[in-house]
Amino acid sequence: xxxxxxLVIAEIDAVPFMVANYYDQAGQHADVILxxxxxxxxxxxxxxxxxxxxxxxxxxxxTDNDDVYKTFLPAAGINVHYESxxxxxxxxxxxxxxxxxxxxxxxxxxxxxxxxxxxxPAPQNEAxxxxxxxxxxxxxxxxxCFARD
Numbered sequence: 001x002x003x004x005x006x007l008v009i010a011e012i013d014a015v016p017f018m019v020a021n022y023y024d025q026a027g028q029h030a031d032v033i034l035x036x037x038x039x040x041x042x043x044x045x046x047x048x049x050x051x052x053x054x055x056x057x058x059x060x061x062x063t064d065n066d067d068v069y070k071t072f073l074p075a076a077g078i079n080v081h082y083e084s085x086x087x088x089x090x091x092x093x094x095x096x097x098x099x100x101x102x103x104x105x106x107x108x109x110x111x112x113x114x115x116x117x118x119x120x121p122a123p124q125n126e127a128x129x130x131x132x133x134x135x136x137x138x139x140x141x142x143x144x145c146f147a148r149d
Contacts (some may be wrong), residue, residue, distance in 0.1 A: 001025055001026075001027065002025070002058055002059055002060050002079070003022065003023060003024055003025055003051075003054065003056045003058075003059040003060070004022075004023040004027075004059065004060045004061075004062065005020055005021070005022050005023075005047060005050070005059050005060070005061045005062070005078075006020065006021045006023075006061075006062045006063075006088055006090070006091045007019070007020040007043075007047070007061060007062070007063045007065075007068060007091070008020075008063065008064060008065065008085075008088050008091045008092055009037050009043070009065050009067075009068060010092060010095050012095060012105065012109075012110075013110060015036055015109070015110075016036065016037040017034065017035065017036055017037060017095060017105075018033065018034070018035060018036075018037040018043050018046065019032070019033070019034050019091050019092075019094045019095060020032065020033040020034075020046070020047065020050065020091075021090070021091050021094075022050055022054065024054070030054065031050065031053075031054065032094065033046055033047075033050055034094060034095075034101070034105065036109065040067055040068065040071040041071075043068060043071065044071055044072065044075065047061065047072075047078070051077070051078075057077050058077045058078070058079070059077065059078055059079070060078075060079045060080075060081060061078050061079065061080045061081065062080075062081045062082075062083045062087070062088065063080065063081075063082065063083065063088075064082065064083055064084060064085045064087075064088050069082050
């Protein structure tokens with residue numbers, strides 16, 4: 001039996017995430033990839049890296065995403081299959097709010113609102129002065145030198 005990769009792309013707070021469950025030749029769940037899906041090329045590279053790590057040459061990939069399906073059609077060593085969202089329910093469960101890894105996703109990829117520094121308004125009474133550029137300082141220095149002579 002060939003290894004199986006079940007891949008979905010879902011959004012969390014308008015950020016697309018890819019989740020891939022990897023099952024080895026014995027059908028045992030062996031690995032999970034969960035990271036932002038930047039592009040189809042990045043998804044393809046992630047799956048290629050997963051196959052390299054587990055030292056497999058061929059695998060079956062199941063997905064419900066049209067773009068992912070089209071991306072993997074010409075890929076050597078990957079037999080891609082299109083499945084319904086209901087059939088990939090266990091993969092979507094990784095991104096559910098009640099999932100045990102969901103708090104880690106929130107912590108790693110999204111900054112909490114309370115931890116963001118508040119914008120420090122400029123003081124009203126003090127004038128904001130910028131430091132002059134190097135050329136301005138040089139010209140000012142030369143003017144002062146000539147004024148002393």
